[in-house]
Amino acid sequence: MTKIAFLACSSTVSGAGKRRGDLFEHDLMIAALEPALAKRGLDLLVADWASPLETFEGVDLALLGTSWNYQDQTKAFLAKIDALADRGIAICNPPDLVRWNMTKTYLRALEEAGVRVIPTLWREIVTEKGVLEALDVFECDRVVVKRQVGAGAEGQELVARRGLPGPDWVFDQPAMLQPYLSAIATEGELSFVFIDGVFSHALVKRAADGDYRIQSLYGGREEVYEPSADDLASAQKVCDAVPFSTPLYARIDMLRMDDGALAVMEAELIEPYLYPVQGPQLGELLAEAIVKRV
Ligand SMILES: Nc1ncnc2c1ncn2[C@@H]1O[C@H](COP(=O)(O)OP(=O)(O)O)[C@@H](O)[C@H]1O
Ligand SMILES: [Mg+2]
Known part of the structure; x- marks a missing residue:
């Protein structure tokens, strides 16, 4: 039987001690996917991406599903998907695309x-001076400072000209600055x-x-x-x-x-939530696209 793996993470996989607040999104994705795959004779294995390689024995294709902690362990994550690919497992999306998409550059x-x-300044580190520069370049009064490797708005800062963070403030990782868009x-x-x-x-x-x-x-x-x-x-x-x-x-x-x-x-x-509630056809479309790749 053809076997599809859905790569989750320690906080989204079922049975995890501490499951995340947005876990319902994981459950909705599985609920959309599982029956559509089953209808086509495909079996679904939901597993933490960090599980031992043996867990993925017999898997034909691995979907990067809710591996929502990869941004803090990018090396280990890439090594794992490379190892799975080396075993002949199709990775969706593929490792080279994942590498490209991992850094917002x-x-x-x-x-x-x-x-x-969206207009963006790219910086290795940001201080108050860098924020002021961005405010001037974009001629705006608020900027968003984000990590170049990030997800879920983690570590992100919204800084206003009238609420500057002070000379001791440092955003100490590769960053991108954008004007805050009122839309x-x-x-x-x-x-x-x-x-x-x-x-x-x-x-x-x-x-x-x-x-x-x-x-x-x-x-x-x-x-x-x-x-x-x-x-x-x-x-x-x-x-x-x-x-x-x-x-x-x-x-x-x-x-x-x-x-x-x-x-x-x-x-x-990489591992976006795809909003199956707003697109009830999602499971069928994904299953069709998966069938074409196995
Ligand atoms: N330039 C911007 N103007 C207004 N809001 C923004 C801007 N950039 C990001 N945001 C807000 O912050 C959230 C996270 O930013 P995003 O670039 O999507 O990073 P990620 O989802 O990878 O953490 C967005 O969904 C949006 O709500
Ligand atoms: Mg986003």
Whole structure:
């Protein structure tokens, strides 16, 4: 029997002592995927990516699913997916694409390919002086400071010109600075899900009152979004600009700029949550795309 592995992590896999607050997203992904795979005669194994290699004996394809701790253990994570690939297991998305997507400097490559990206300054370390520089370059009054390797808004800082962090403040890791875009608080963040390069569904994500982070861990909520033809074309352009063979899945996160056009915030190609509730066809589409790869 063909066996598909869904790589979770210690805090999303069932039976874990301490499961995360956004665990329902993991459960929803499995609920969407398992029956669609079963219908096609494919067996699903849900396992922590850090499990011993033997756990993956007999697996044909491994989906990077809810491995939501890889950003703090990138070396071990890459070594594991390389080892699985060496055993002949198809990895989706593949290790070379994962490596490319792991550091947000990939946004520069997308920009060079003609995609509109949120204006960004790239720095190895950020101090108050660096924040002031960004505020001036972007002619704005708030900037977002993020990790170049990050996820889930972890370690992120929103700094206002009228609330500077002080001379002792240091953001001590490779960073990216962007103007705070007010669209996050009005329209929200737009996500476009593509399976095998074909648009499946879109959603709009809004933060809880008093926050600007749309992640469910911070109280963010999402609903179905019907994109205009122009918006959809902008998202498709990002998906098409990814310089690898068509990814099994992609989630393109975008924010509207002041001139009304969408700019890409992230192309999520490693282990994005794909919002099966807003796209009930997701399980079927994923299973179809998986069948083509085994
Ligand atoms: N330039 C920005 N303007 C407004 N909000 C932002 C901006 N960049 C990030 N955010 C907010 O912070 C969240 C996390 O940032 P993101 O770039 O998606 O990093 P990640 O999801 O990898 O942690 C976004 O979902 C959004 O809510
Ligand atoms: Mg994000």
